Each structure stands twice: as structure tokens, then as C-alpha cells.
Amino acid sequence: MDVFILSLFLLTIGGVSAQVIEPQSAVVLKGSQARFNCSTTQAQPVMTWLMNGLLVVNIQQNSVYNSDGRFALTNFSTPGSFKWEFMITNVLRGDNGTVTCQIFNVAPQTSTLSVQERGSVAIIGGNQTTTEGVQTTFQCQALGWYPEPTVSWSVNGVGVNTCNNTSVAQGNVFNNNCTLSVTAAKNSSVQCLAKVSAMSTPDSDTRFLTVVPKPTIVPKPNIRDQTILIAVTVAFSAAALLFLLIVLIIICCRRKREKSSYEEEVRRAQLQAQHRSRARGDGHGRDNRGYARDGHYGDNHNGGVWHTNQSNKHQRAYPMDDYSGTRNNRHLTMV
Structure with missing residues (x-):
């Protein structure tokens, strides 16, 4: 306690120097590290760091005093440059807010710290197999994110913007459901991606879509066309049958006529033979x-x-x- 009182006392006396804090803002994931640099052009015997207005680290004559083991200071001073790095390990959601560097007799420099939380991302269900041309649905769940995550889809590595997105705040995190509808055209890999701004690359989950060809369907014939076809077939068949019947009748009549002529010729020949026989034997001049x-x-x-x-x-x-x-x-x- 005496150290902090002494530090505040030293801030009230002499010395003027330029002071810079970097970065001006930091966005980090919960559980990671946050780093801030504070520098002046002249060496200063006293430097303090405050988070959300509370003193957490104090430097006096190169001696460091901190109030929490999660905070640490590293001296990067060089001749002509007085520079210290303030590091927060295992950042908590409660660390959101301001980070201030205060040097004796210089206006304090303040930065902001934003702590985000990474949740989980998963596509519900396993791989899918469907018929070509059929619409298929994939559902993705992103749970336990802060702030609300950006959820997107990728098919074969190409981003897809069609996503029915619903987000619900549960406590101090967000749960997100995103549905993708895709028409099966070819075998594909489907990815659901979720991220917040503190992440350089999104988290993702992948499923595979297997597409089978559509079965060959023989179209049903039109009933009207079928009826017409049957009628035409019957008509041609009847005409052919009638033609054959007429031909058979003509052939039968011709054969009957030829047979009759033949029999007549035979009969006539027999009569002539009988006459000749009578003339030769039985007649004896009777004629x-x-x-x-x-x-x-x-x-x-x-x-x-x-x-x-x-x-x-x-x-x-x-x-x-x-x-x-x-x-x-x-x-x-x-x-």
C-alpha cells in the first residue's frame, strides 16, 4: 500500500516527456495474451498501469510491483528510449475495458481491450448420399460464442452466402443455427465456418455429399396417342386381312373354273373317244x-x-x- 501511495506522490512532481501507448486497441480471445507497450523519450522513475481505472502494476526505479500474477512487465528500454511492455496472460471476459499507462507528470495514455470467446462449430448429422437433382439440407450449430459469430458455408472450397441464420443469447454467450439448402449436382465437400474478429482463421466442420445418378424413367405413353396407334394398327390389319381374303377368293374361283374347264375337256374327250370307238367297231355302218x-x-x-x-x-x-x-x-x- 505504501508503494502505491509513493507512486501517486511521485506523479505530482516535475518532469515532462512525451508518452505513447501501443496498440490503441486490442482484440483478443479469452484465455490468450494481451500486450501493450508504453514508451517515453526520457527515463522516468515511476510508471503505473491501470485496468478500468484500477492500479494493477507499478514500476519504481526499475522495480516492478503488481497486484495479480496474470500481469507482467518487461523492460525494452534503450539509450534515449524508455519503454516497457505490459502483458496480461489468460485474459478473462472481465478484462474488457480500458488499459492506461501513467507516467510521472505526463497526461495518461489509454487503450481499449476487447475480449472475445471462441465456441464450437459442428454440422449436425453425418455424410449424406442423395440422388442427382434432389435438394439436400445441412444444419450447422455454433455454440458458446461471444460476441455473436459470423457463420458461413463453403461447398468445394467456394463460399456460399445462402444461410438461414438464427442466433440466441444464452447467458453471456451466443448460440447460432445456420441451415444450408443445396441441390445435388456432383460429389461435394460441405463446410460450415464460424469466427469472431479476434480469430485470424475460422473454425470449421466438414461433411461430404455423395450424388448418385437419377434412375432412368421410361415415359408413360399418352393414352390418346396409344388409342390412335391401336386404331390405326387395327385398321391396317383389317385392310390387310380383307385384301388377303379377296385374293384367296379370286384364287379359289380361278382354280374352280380351271378345274371345271378341265373336267369339261376330259368329258368332251371321253365322248369323242366313245364316238370313235363306235364308229370303228359297234357301228358296222349303222350311221x-x-x-x-x-x-x-x-x-x-x-x-x-x-x-x-x-x-x-x-x-x-x-x-x-x-x-x-x-x-x-x-x-x-x-x-
């Missing part, structure tokens, strides 16, 4: 009524039948069927 048979004459009593033998030029009366080796001519003499 000549004037022919004399067995001493009788035919019905024509006015004449007689004479046969001329051309070999001896003698006329005889004998039947024409007498084959004596000479040619016989039958003559009918009318008186």
Missing part, C-alpha cells in the same frame, strides 16, 4: 342307213351302198370295216 348288211338294205330303199376297190377298179358291196390291206371308200348312190 349309213343305205348300208346293206346280211343281204338287207338300210332304210333308204331307193339307193344302195357301193364300195370301190381302187386296186382292181371293181365295185363290190362289203362293209367299210373290212380291212383287207386296201383302201376302201364308201359311196352312196342316189337314184
